[in-house]
Amino acid sequence: MRLSAIFSLILVAATGFATFGVKYEVEGLLAHLARLESERAADQNQIAVLRAEWNYLNRPDTLAALNERYLSLVPVTAKQLDAQIADIPMRETAVPVAAAPPPAAPALADAGTAPEAGRPAKVKTIGELVASLTLAR
Amino acid sequence: MVALSRFDDNPCHARHFKPPPCAPVIRGTAAEEALETGRTRVLVTAALFVLLFAVIAGRLFDVMILGGGIEAPRAGQRPIPLPSRAPIVDREGRLVATSLKGVALYADPREIRHPADVARELARALPGASPEHFAQELSQSGTFVWLKRFLSPREEARVNDLGVPGLDFLPAERRFYPYGPLLAHAVGYVNIDDKGLAGVEGGLNRDLLGRRQPLQLSIDVRLQYILHHELRRVAQEFTAKAAAGLIMNVNTGEILALVSLPDFDPNHLDAPDPDFPKATLKDRLFDRATLGSYEIGSIFKVFTMAMALDSGTVTMASRFDATNPIHIGGFTITDYHGKHRPLSVPEIFAYSSNIGAAKIALACGARLQQEYLRRFGLLTQPTLELPEVGSPHYPRDWRPINVMTIAFGNGISDTLLQLARAASALVNGGILRPATLLKVPPGYAPQGRRVISEETSLRIRKLLRLVVEYGTGQFAEAPGYVVGGKTGTAERVERGAYARHSLRSSFLGVFPMEDPQYLILTMFDQPHGNKKSHGFATAGWVAAPATRRIVERIAPLLGVAPVDEKSPAVAGALAIASLKGKGIAPY
Structure with missing residues (x-):
């Protein structure tokens, strides 16, 4: 209790x-x-x-x-836009990265778009390459 | 202990020993009654104390457990303090109007000991106001005067540092327009109590209050700047009294830029326009792009052509005699630079022949003309998210003389907004859509109604291109961007009559003509010819070159890629069959 x-x-x-x-x-x-x-x-x-x-x-x-x-920049004129970067073709035969000069490789690898060594590049034109680079960023 | 020892001297007694009463209790005696009274008093007092402690305990419970009626801060339930007006952003998210929080400064004049000294100190702390102003306010008799309705945090600190008793702050909000005069007429302004009075601020005042998300306009600040800059430059060059213009997306009805000059700074309405020092406030507030309706002149021929071609009254191969002026009812209709020969329909348009246009309209008749103009929205007030929307003016009796003059844009006045909207419909495949200042989601085309057939629309495009290639609008040619357009030079009405040398020069430009996207309509009021223009102040010399420069600057921003206008894909698409592969003689 x-x-x-x-x-x-x-x-x-x-x-x-x-x-x-x-x-x-x-x-x-x-x-x-x-x-x-x-x-x-x-x-x-x-x-x-x-x-x-x-x-x-x-x-x-x-x-x-x-x-x-x-x-002293001036506006872009039509003449400067005559050719688009997409109009420039890539080389006919794709170059494997292993054959490419070494200094260029790290920059591409950083962007995450460099094709793996030994495999042919997937991108066909510089335009597409540029587009893929911008997307990767 | 002391009290006890009085009754019991023996300290060895148990504590609970009850001392004998000091006097024998005899019932019914006065002593017993006195004792009873004493007991009752003790009881009442005890009850009172119990009550008191109960109240205290209750209050303690209330304060500690229930919160005691003190408002505890509640999570989530308290609204986050918002600016009372939603911000306004342009189509790319640039802030064009925003409400900033700050404080307002007020004073109780009775508490101010030395008004003159305080006024001087205040004027030093708050630049932009005179000591006289503060002295006058502080010498008023009431108990409350506003000294300044909005102070920045820095100004607030400076006033605080003065340490003058009698000055105090209240939370305040102020509308701020980072781009100043650039978007004056489109965005508008608010009064001191934050009520929208003009522009989108006025037209959508209710929507802006109590809105969380920023309001997104269709205006692009970059295009707005280019149009504003170019109109200002050309107005200066030709000493024009006023100017206005707009850029429209022909497929959505979105207004990408809207300028009226002279204009104002919505942050400081009283500040004069540096380029138009003589313009009054009323003049600067007037929106020439949406509120003012003007006889636009020959640009109107595009509507005459659309009517005549769409109704089948004429074909591209039809010819009209423009050899001699038309005399009718005391009026004479002449051509500015007459060719004095029969002209085909494309030639009438490209050389801007008044005689030819009048004859085409006469062939269509008054009823058809009214029907088409009504269809194009040129006889009714349009809608837009602004309070400043003007109505057209047109004759009540539509006589043959009116039919003829309206064919080339005299005797009817419309706002630039209406003209741009109707012209967009003529080039975009024939669909008339409402004009808007609010961003249309990408890939979405607002509901519209068909006003002309697609074939007619294609013919109108070809005619507009011809004007810039060979006709009165050659100075509008921006290489690569396939500009099409139409000049319009009208004589201004002064004291009830057309003034021969007081002009209104305007240009309707569309690009790229093979797939029209954007329309630019510019107007200059009373331009004066100069040496560079050989004394001319007509649209072809004033407004057309301005349009070329605007196109060249905005096209890269709008992502319009230049093309080769001589290439078969472009030239072929815009070739007029009845000209059989040849052009026309240059104007």
Whole structure:
């Protein structure tokens, strides 16, 4: 009788403490969450400001002025586009990579498109090769 | 212990020894009654304390377990604070309008001790405003005055550093347009309370409020810049009073660029347009591309041709006598540079013969003309996502003189928007689609209705190409891009009469003609001839070269590959059979 009373008292105290513990932990987490949310809102606002600034600094007239000052690039003319890169054919017989000069090989291997050694190249034209390189990136 | 020892001096007594009452209890006596009263008082007091502790315990339970009515932060339920207006982006995702959060500065003038000093300090902290302005605001009698409706974080810090009591901040939002005047009329602007008043901001005000995703326009900032730049340059070169233009995708109805000059900076409406210093605010806010309706002149002949060819009234081989001017009801219809001989239909179009066009329209008749123009959407107000959409003006009585003048674009005024939309339908195979400023998903063509047959559309393409190859629009030829087009030079109406030397020069350009994709319509108001143009201010000298430069710059951006226009595939597709492989005499 007395033992059970003591036992239940301890149990009550333990559950009480546990409840309080969980409760305060949750409260702490909620406060943390609220802080994160407000930080996120501030960051989002900051991103919005930076995006606006990025677009402001990239106004075409600004870029044109900078180009005039530092680069002097001119618009592409139709003549420069006369031949497309896809129009240039590859060599008739595909060259195995093993036969290719070594310095060129690592660059291709990095792009992940180099055919395996010994196998003939799958791409037929430079245009296709360029297209596959851009896709790989 | 002390109290106890009074009754019991023996410390060896058990603790629970009950001391004898100090006086014998005699029932019914006054002493007993007094004791009873004392007991009752103790009981009442005890009950009161129990109640009090119960309340405290209850409150403790409430505070600790139930949260005590204090609003705990709830995850997920709190909305993330959003800008109250959605941003607007161009078709490539460039930010063209956005709401920035900041603070507004206000003051309680009663708390300001030395208004003049504070005003001076504020003017130093907030560049762009005079101390007089602040002094005037601070000397007002109320308890609240706005000093500045939006401060950047930097400005806020500077004002804070002043440490003046009586100044305070409120959270505020401001609309910012990173590209400034570039997209003025397309995007529009908002008032100080963030309400959209013009452009897409005004037309889609409701959609922009309470929207999470950015609103994506069909406008491309790069094309917009090229059009804007070129219109500005040419307007300067020919000292034109105003200019307007648009670039449209003929297959979707998307407007890729929309410019009206003089324009304004939506961030600072009051700032004057540097190239048009005399233009008033009203003048700058006026959208000449969608709101102003103009007699466009000879560009209208393309609609006359489409009507005549589609209805079968004329064929490409038909000929009309353009030897002599037409005199009708006190008017004389002449050709600008007359050939004074019978002309075939392609020649009438390429040389822009008013006499020929008038005769073709007369052959079709007023009813057919009205029916076709209505079909092309040239007699009704179009729809667009802007509040500034103008209506056409046309005669109520459609008499033969009207039929003839409308054939070459006099006596009817339409907005550039309507003309571009109708012309798109003529070249895209005959489908009229609504114009839009919102991006159409790639590969999707909005619902449209057929207005002319595909064969007629092909003939119109050939005619437009002929104008640039041999006719009045030769300066629009951009090698490789197979431009087709039509010039339009109209005399402006001044004081109720056509003014001979006050012109409106415009050009309708389409490319590439073998598979039309894009349309460019430009208009210059009151250009003046110069030495380079040998004194001419007509469309062929003003608007056509501008179109060539625009095409040359935008084609690579739009992914239009140049072709050899002499190759059989291109030249053959656009050859006019009735010319039997020959061209026509150059204009």
